[in-house]
Amino acid sequence: MATESLSLAPPVAERPGPIGWTRRNLFATPFDVALTILIALFLLWIVPPLVRWGVVDASFTAPNRDLCPADGACWGIVRDRFHQYLFGLYPVDQYWRIFAGGLLLILGCVPLAVRRFPHKVLYGVAFMVIYPYVASWLFEGGGPIQPVIDTPLWGGLFLTLIISIVGIVASFPIGIALALGRRSTMPVIRALCVAFIELVRGVPLVTVLFMASVMLPLFLPPGWSIDKLMRALVGVSLFSGAYMAEVIRGGLQALPKGQYEAASALGLTYWQSMRLVILPQALRLVIPGIVNSFISLFKDTSLVFIMGLYDLLGISRLIVTSKEWLGHDIESYIFAAFGFWIFCFAMSRYSQRLERRLHTGHRH
Incomplete structure (x- = not known):
């Protein structure tokens, strides 16, 4: 019985580039087409007003609420209170303590990021035991040199990072x-x-x-x-x-x-x-x-x-x-x-x- 050898058909060519990606992911089926159109209409309805409120009509330098625009966002609040967002009510003249504690934390973690650092486990345990005492003394203070800063004054991103x-x-x-x-x-x-x-x-x-x-x-x-x-x-x-x-x-x-x-x-x-x-x-x-x-x-x-x-x-x-x-x-x-x-x-x-x-x- 004679057999006929059939040649393999070439694979279906997909159009490369953004047009091909769009066709495959956004317009592959009628349902995808309808869903893409609905999402596009929703974005056209909600994005332009948000951009107008948050960027076009917004103020980035207003020093207080009295000078803020009536129809736009007032991002001057971030500029005016940025230090409080970061450090809460911590005294401004004592920010150096926070920076010093953060620098010590970064320097202490550098050896842990080195793959072949000798005795990494022992070093990590020692660091986790010693650093909290050093950081607590820096942040809270005490003694004749360091003024005490009560923890209720700690806040902002600084406190979030400490707790987390x-x-x-x-x-x-x-x-x-x-x-x-x-x-x-x-x-x-x-x-x-x-x-x-x-x-x-x-x-x-x-x-x-x-x-x-x-x-x-x-x-x-x-x-x-x-x-x-x-x-x-x-x-x-x-x-x-x-x-x-x-x-x-x-x-x-x-x-x-x-x-x-x-x-x-x-x-x-x-x-x-x-x-x-x-x-x-x-x-x-x-x-x-x-x-x-x-x-x-x-x-x-x-x-x-x-x-x-x-x-x-x-x-x-x-x-x-x-x-x-x-x-x-x-x-x-x-x-x-x-x-x-x-x-x-x-x-x-x-x-x-x-x-x-x-x-x-x-x-x-």
Whole structure:
């Protein structure tokens, strides 16, 4: 029986460039065409008025509300109170302390970014123990040289970064300990960890902060007091640690059982297998979930206003209550939202870069 060899047809050529991309992504089907037209009409309806209000008719140099335009935004509030958005009510002549603390933090983190830095783990632990004491002495002061600056005067982006950085650094080991405890074979340890995680995850953060602000002092001995900021740091760290525990537990459960058996076959102890085999793989698998928890924690710092602390959002509220800028809430809140977005977007992009570098998608 004769067979006829058929030549393969050439692949369908796709038009390159922006026209081809537009055809594939915006006008591929009738539904895509209709949806694209509706979105374009919506943008034409909402974007021009926003541009006219925020740019064309806006004022960027008005020193107070009396000189602001009637129909446009008044971004002079950002220029006039920019230092308060950054540092709250911190004394202006003491800003050098914040800059010094930030510089020390950056310089201290540089060795951690070097891949082959010797004894990196030991250095990281020492840095996390020593730096908080140095930063606390710089920011709060004390002694004959440094005037004391009470924590209620701290605010703005400075306070947001303090709460978020401390919460992120503290919640990570707390989450690891709780995740390991929840999977422990010891009933008491497992029950305590499960009870803590479910209790904390069952209430909103605002409730935890309210309890730390109002109820905690009632249980302290007479004459004892804990700073508001310290209460907020403890509450945020414990709350975030409970959520972090569930993220890490998901990574531990995602590992094949063979990894645990291989570590046991090598004669490793429980802590050696967790440190050298299990945790590195589990943490790599849940990088997106960990970063998502960090981003959520960064945004949740705005809830500390119930404790009388003025973070970036809180100081934005406080600024618009002054007589110079009364009534310009929208501009103030937009600037605060832009600040939150910058840091959250940066964390998201860094996590994607970290995923690509660690090959979390198992690509070869």
